[in-house]
Structure formats: structure tokens, C-alpha cells
Amino acid sequence: MLPSSYDRQDCSLARALEIVGERWTLLVLRDAFYGVRRFNDFLAHLDIPRTVLSNRLRALVESGVMVKVPDPSHSARWLYELTGEGMALWPALYALRSWGERQSGRRPRVFTHDACGTPLEPTARCETCGVQPAPNRVFVAPLAEPKPGARTDPVALGLRRKHRLLDFLPLDSDAA
Amino acid sequence: MLPSSYDRQDCSLARALEIVGERWTLLVLRDAFYGVRRFNDFLAHLDIPRTVLSNRLRALVESGVMVKVPDPSHSARWLYELTGEGMALWPALYALRSWGERQSGRRPRVFTHDACGTPLEPTARCETCGVQPAPNRVFVAPLAEPKPGARTDPVALGLRRKHRLLDFLPLDSDAA
Numbered sequence: 001m002l003p004s005s006y007d008r009q010d011c012s013l014a015r016a017l018e019i020v021g022e023r024w025t026l027l028v029l030r031d032a033f034y035g036v037r038r039f040n041d042f043l044a045h046l047d048i049p050r051t052v053l054s055n056r057l058r059a060l061v062e063s064g065v066m067v068k069v070p071d072p073s074h075s076a077r078w079l080y081e082l083t084g085e086g087m088a089l090w091p092a093l094y095a096l097r098s099w100g101e102r103q104s105g106r107r108p109r110v111f112t113h114d115a116c117g118t119p120l121e122p123t124a125r126c127e128t129c130g131v132q133p134a135p136n137r138v139f140v141a142p143l144a145e146p147k148p149g150a151r152t153d154p155v156a157l158g159l160r161r162k163h164r165l166l167d168f169l170p171l172d173s174d175a176a
Numbered sequence: 177m178l179p180s181s182y183d184r185q186d187c188s189l190a191r192a193l194e195i196v197g198e199r200w201t202l203l204v205l206r207d208a209f210y211g212v213r214r215f216n217d218f219l220a221h222l223d224i225p226r227t228v229l230s231n232r233l234r235a236l237v238e239s240g241v242m243v244k245v246p247d248p249s250h251s252a253r254w255l256y257e258l259t260g261e262g263m264a265l266w267p268a269l270y271a272l273r274s275w276g277e278r279q280s281g282r283r284p285r286v287f288t289h290d291a292c293g294t295p296l297e298p299t300a301r302c303e304t305c306g307v308q309p310a311p312n313r314v315f316v317a318p319l320a321e322p323k324p325g326a327r328t329d330p331v332a333l334g335l336r337r338k339h340r341l342l343d344f345l346p347l348d349s350d351a352a
Contacts, residue, residue, distance in 0.1 A: 006203065009222070011284065013206050013269065016276030023197065027182065030189050046185070063279075085279070091299050092275050093189065095268035100192030102264060103239075108187070123267050123299045123308065132299065 019063045020089065024048055026096070028056050029082070029089060032066065033135055035169035036155055037079040045155035065089070082166075090135045091124045098122035112139045114164065135165040195239045196265065200224055202272070204232050205258070205265060208242065209311055211345035212331055213255040221331035241265070258342075266311045267300045274298035288315045290340065311341040 006014035020026055027046060036042055043053055057080055060066040065086040071077040094111070099122070101107055110119050113126040113133045125132045141162040150156065154170035163169060182190035196202055203222060212218055219229055233256055236242040241262040247253040270287070275298070277283055286295050289302040289309045301308045317338040326332065330346035339345060 009203060011203070011206065011273075012276035012280060012282070013273040014203060014276070015280040016272045017202060019276075019279060020272075021197075021199065021202070026193060026197070027185060027187070027190060030187065088278060089275055092268065092271035095271045095299070096192045096196075097187075097189040099265055099268050100188035100190070100195075103195060103261070104188060104191040106188070123271070123301065125299065125301075 016092075019059075019065060022056065022059070024052060025056050025060070026093060028053070028060065029065070029086065029093060030097075031155065032080065032082050032086065033090065033093065033165050034140065034155065034159065035163070035165065035167045037081055037168060038071065039078065039080070041153075041155055041170060042080070044153040045151070047151075047153075060086070087135060091132060094120065094124040095122060106144070108142065108144050109140050109159075110143050111165075112141070113137060114139055136167075138165045139163065140165060192268075195235075195241060198232065198235070200228060201232050201236070202269060204229070204236065205241070205262065205269060206273075207331065208256065208258050208262065209266065209269065209341050210316065210331065210335065211339065211341065211343045213257055213344065214247065215254065215256070217329075217331055217346060218256070220329035221327070223327075223329075236262070263311060267308065270296065270300035271298060282320070284318065284320050285316050285335075286319050287341075288317070289313060290315055312343075314341045315339065316341060 005018050020029065024046065028042060031042055031045055036045065039053065039057070043050060046053065057066065061068050061080070064083055066080050067083050068078045068080055071079045112119050113129060114137045115133070116126065116128045118126050118128040120138065121127055123132070139162055140159070142160055146160065154174040158170035158174040181194050196205065200222065204218060207218055207221055212221065215229070215233070219226060222229065233242065237244050237256070240259055242256050243259050244254045244256055247255045288295050289305060290313045292302065292304045294302050294304040296314065297303055299308070315338055316335070318336055322336065330350040334346035334350040
């Protein structure tokens with residue numbers, strides 16, 4: 001058995017991994033940056049067991065990375081939103097994503113700075129403006145046609161058009 | 177059971193996590209950036225079962241992130257070194273580490289650019305020089321006294337002085 005924490009590793013990386021290192025957690029956060037907020041939308045897009053998603057969201061709320069607020073359009077349901085601490089993960093998540101793109105040799109999407117349209121550097125910085133735009137100043141757009149058999153859940157469909165990060169996803173019109 | 181890959185997630189982040197998302201893998205890579213190359217040194221510093229370390233190193237070699245070369249000073253032993261693809265993980269690893277530092281509120285170490293001595297920004301960039309130094313242009317130095325009960329393995333002792341990333345660690349003189 002591996003220990004469930006890294007408490008004998010006096011290291012900030014170990015601390016980060018205690019919070020976001022569980023399987024699927026960074027993909028839940030990726031979806032939150034895309035603008036996903038409802039449990040059922042995370043569920044349909046990630047395609048993981050309900051209990052896994054539920055555990056991951058609870059842990060993210062407990063550690064202060066996300067916050068749970070009542071869903072104004074569905075009583076007794078919740079929306080899950082990134083906190084300031086969660087938003088601060090953006091450069092790390094984007095850098096890891098950039099490395100994955102390099103490994104896969106595929107570039108399914110491009111992320112651009114809203115102010116100038118420049119694609120972000122691998123560190124999430126805009127070379128043109130010399131700044132690292134906050135996620136709500138970043139557009140994501142597909143670069144490639146969907147692969148045969150690609151997902152058709154509402155979030156996946158919503159991501160087939162240019163979209164500002166953190167803007168609510170999916171829209172009602174994204175339902176398949 | 178969770179699937180062992182994220183193959184229905186058409187996403188570069190999922191690809192990255194397939195390679196480096198297993199428990200302990202990013203801490204093995206952290207140690208490789210510190211300059212650790214021998215199996216027994218990783219083992220003593222990470223304090224994980226031999227089979228786990230062995231599996232992680234094998235997977236990293238298979239995916240081209242590390243390479244295994246004969247140890248010139250011990251016949252029948254190997255050194256594990258980062259490849260170019262492994263080095264390319266530096267900004268992601270450093271950004272995640274910076275976020276962990278923010279979460280823990282502790283700053284056990286500082287990373288500085290060798291050319292100017294400036295502490296790196298959270299994205300591993302040097303503000304003074306306007307560049308992102310390669311890891312072999314970065315020094316790591318402790319900022320705090322070791323906590324009571326802190327590790328005393330040779331790698332931990334080696335990290336108690338200023339050290340250039342990727343330079344061989346530990347030195348013979350670091351043995352406890």
C-alpha cells in the first residue's frame with residue numbers, strides 16, 4: 001500500500017499533489033476552467049463513476065480549491081466553481097497540458113489571449129503583450145475536426161466552438 | 177475500478193497524466209531534477225517500496241521521459257537520467273510546486289537563476305533577464321532550517337546546501 005499522503009516529503013510539490021494528485025482530479029479542474037459547473041455535466045463529460053466524481057469534488061471543496069453554491073436554476077442542486085486558489089492552478093495546469101500536447105504530437109485546441117488573439121506560450125504567457133492572462137481573458141477553440149467516435153456529451157459539443165474560459169458551459173443549445 | 181488510461185478524453189492534459197499522473201511519479205522526476213540518478217538514492221529519499229519505484233522508473237524509461245545508462249562506478253547498476261522530453265517537464269513541475277508552496281504557506285527552498293541570482297517567478301521565468309532558464313541554469317538552496325525529525329538520507333543532506341539542478345546528487349560526502 002502507498003501512503004495516502006506524502007507527509008515525509010518536505011516539499012511544496014508533494015503538498016500540491018496531496019490536493020490535486022488523485023486520478024481524475026486535474027481533469028475535473030480542466031473542465032471547471034472550461035466553464036463546467038454542474039455535477040451532471042462533469043459526469044457526462046468525464047465518464048467516471050458518480051462516487052469518484054463526488055469524492056473528487058468534495059475533496060476539492062474541502063481543500064478550498066472549489067466552492068459549492070446553490071444552483072439558481074435547479075433547487076436542491078449545486079454548482080461547483082473555482083476559488084481564487086483554484087484559479088491560481090491555471091499556469092500549472094496549462095504547462096502540463098502543453099507538455100502533453102508535445103508528447104501526443106496532436107494539437108486538438110488552441111488557447112488565445114482575448115486582447116490580441118495570440119496563442120499562449122507553453123507557460124500560459126502571451127508573448128505579444130508580455131503578460132500571463134488570467135483564465136477569463138483566454139479563449140479556447142478547436143483546431144481539428146472531431147475524431148470518429150468523439151464524445152457528443154453537451155460539454156464536448158460546446159467545446160466545438162470558440163469559447164471564453166470560465167464562461168458557463170454547456171449552454172442549453174449544446175444538448176445533443 | 178478506474179480505467180488505467182484516459183483514452184476517451186481527447187485532451188493533451190489527459191495524455192500528460194497518462195505518462196506522469198501515477199502516484200509518486202512527479203516526485204521521482206523532482207528528484208531527477210535535483211540530480212538524483214541512482215536507484216538506491218531515489219529509494220532512500222522517497223521512502224517508497226522498491227517495486228513501486230522500480231515500476232515508476234520503468235514506465236518513465238518506456239515513455240521516453242528518462243533513460244537508463246550503465247553506472248560507470250558500479251558494474252551491473254544503472255543510472256536514470258532525464259531525456260530532453262523529461263527536461264521539458266520543468267516548467268510544469270515548477271508551476272505545480274509554486275502552487276503547492278502557496279497552499280502550504282511554507283517556503284522551504286528557493287530556486288534562483290544562475291546568471292543573476294534572481295528567484296524564479298512561479299512560471300519558472302526569470303523576471304530580471306526575461307528568460308525561462310533551463311534547469312541546469314538554476315540553483316536550489318534551502319531557506320529554512322530542517323524541521324525536527326527531517327529526513328537525513330544522503331539526498332536530503334545534499335539538499336541542505338546550495339546546489340545546481342541536474343548536478344549529480346548526492347555526493348559521497350553527503351552520506352550520513
